[in-house]
Amino acid sequence: MLSYQHAFHAGNHADVVKHLCWMGVLNSLKKKDKPFTLYDSHAGAGTYNLKDDMSAKNQEFLTGISALANVTPSADLLREYLALCNTFMSESCYPGSPAISVAEKRSDDVLHLMELHPAEHSKLEQNIKALRVKNVRLHKRDGYEGLRALTPPKPNRGAILIDPPYERASEYNDVLKGVKDVFKRWQQAQIVVWYPLLSARAGAKHGASEKMLEQLTELGRPCFKAEICIAENEHDAGMYGSGVLVINPPWQLDQQLSCALLEAVEHMGPLASTNLTWLNKDA
Structure with a gap:
């Protein structure tokens, strides 16, 4: 099934938590002079x-990035994220993870962008x-086939963003298998997995993210979750x-991300909240 197009949801609350985290990972990688490799398994447009028409249909960005448009943040990570977004928002655009990676990587760093949807790949x-x-x-x-074929990188530094649409209930197992396959070849990989939180209206997918997190935690790697x-x-809430x-999070990312999210949700509506929880502290 290749019907999903992210433009319907661009700049929403999910993008805020996902892209703040991804920027934090990239910032950490750039602390060393050695080049690194990035992988985006579901790159989108x-x-x-x-x-x-697609973005304007649901206008999900109004409770996401647009709600932060006039914020003067104190958290460093939020300040960097909004500064990058503002360069695009001045032209009524929002940067997806590929654009963020392009903006943040250095000339010697390598970026692999994988997208199977024909229309999305063309864009x-x-x-x-x-x-x-x-x-x-x-x-x-x-994206999962690409990760199997292209990892590990040389030199052995880098990170992976896994951001599927979860249109099918089976995609949660696809993520689990994909992560397991990566760790068979690349033990040091830093991996960011985005997931939705769905109410009972979602039927078979209700609770699937929570089950997936339990299974990924059982791999025994250091990991934390951060949610909005x-x-x-x-x-009937839906997502x-x-x-x-x-x-395998970088050092102090939990603190940086928590500060940024706590500040962001203050501007994202009366019911907005965030939490960050360590699931495995040690390998």
Whole structure:
């Protein structure tokens, strides 16, 4: 099934938690002079015009990035994220994870972007070409197959963002298998997995993220989860929030991300809240 297009949800609360975390990972990697490799398994279109028909249909960005537009943040990570977003928002665009990676990586760092959806891949090609950056590889392929084929990198430094649409209930198992496959070859991988928090209205997918987190935690790697909720978990709430699981997280990312999220949710509605919880402290 290849129906999902992220433009309908660009800049929403899920993007805020996901992209704040991803920027924190990239900041940590850049502390050393050695080059690194990034992998984005479900890259999407790269950038999103918030005035086009898809983004304007649901206007989810209004309770996400737009709610933070006039904030002067004190948290360093939130300040960096908003500064980057503002360069795109001035043209009514939102940067997806590929654009964030392109903006943050150095010239010697390598970025692999994988997107199987034909329309999304075509947009990704156009948007990345417009950014004119070295060492970006685009792949029209399944993200998990790409991770198996392209890892581990040389030198052995880098991070993976896994951000599937979870249209099918089976995609939660796909994530688990994909992460297991990576660790068979690349023990040091820093992995960020985004997941939705769904109410009972979601049927078979209700509770699937929580089960997936339990299974990923059982792999025994150091990991924490960070979440934003924007509504009560009531039967008809739908996606009431989302989060990221960070496996093999860099030092102090938990503190940096927690500070940024606590400040962000103050501006994202009366029901907005956040939490960060360590699931495994030690390997």
